[in-house]
């Protein structure tokens with residue numbers, strides 16, 4: 395956030411941040427669904443909504459495979 399405000403966020407750093415945050419979101423929500431059991435899978439519950447939303451985060455805004463490509467180019 396600080397880098398954005400200072401206009402210093404590079405595309406590579408943005409890709410790494412997008413990749414990291416969305417993968418972590420999916421991992422955490424997956425554990426939340428497990429914790430809630432069957433209720434965590436039912437759309438009446440917010441955790442199920444997060445499960446659905448977390449999945450598309452790894453696709454839109456630049457698919458995470460593409461983010462990996464962008465990060466890999468800097469190595």
Ligand SMILES: Cc1cc2nc3c(=O)[nH]c(=O)nc-3n(C[C@H](O)[C@H](O)[C@H](O)COP(=O)(O)OP(=O)(O)OC[C@H]3O[C@@H](n4cnc5c(N)ncnc54)[C@H](O)[C@@H]3O)c2cc1C
Nearest residue numbers: 449450451452453454455456457458459460461462463464
């Ligand atoms: C709910 C939603 C809202 C959206 N809103 C917007 C919006 O407001 N503005 C906008 O511009 N777009 C929007 N999109 C489009 C979104 O950005 C694209 O879906 C996304 O960029 C992925 O492109 P694609 O769906 O064509 O998948 P594809 O590019 O066909 O990718 C399919 C799969 O192949 C993989 N893949 C593709 N190329 C490579 C590669 N070179 N190496 C390895 N793997 C690869 C991908 O990672 C993915 O797993 C939205 C999509 C959704 C689902």
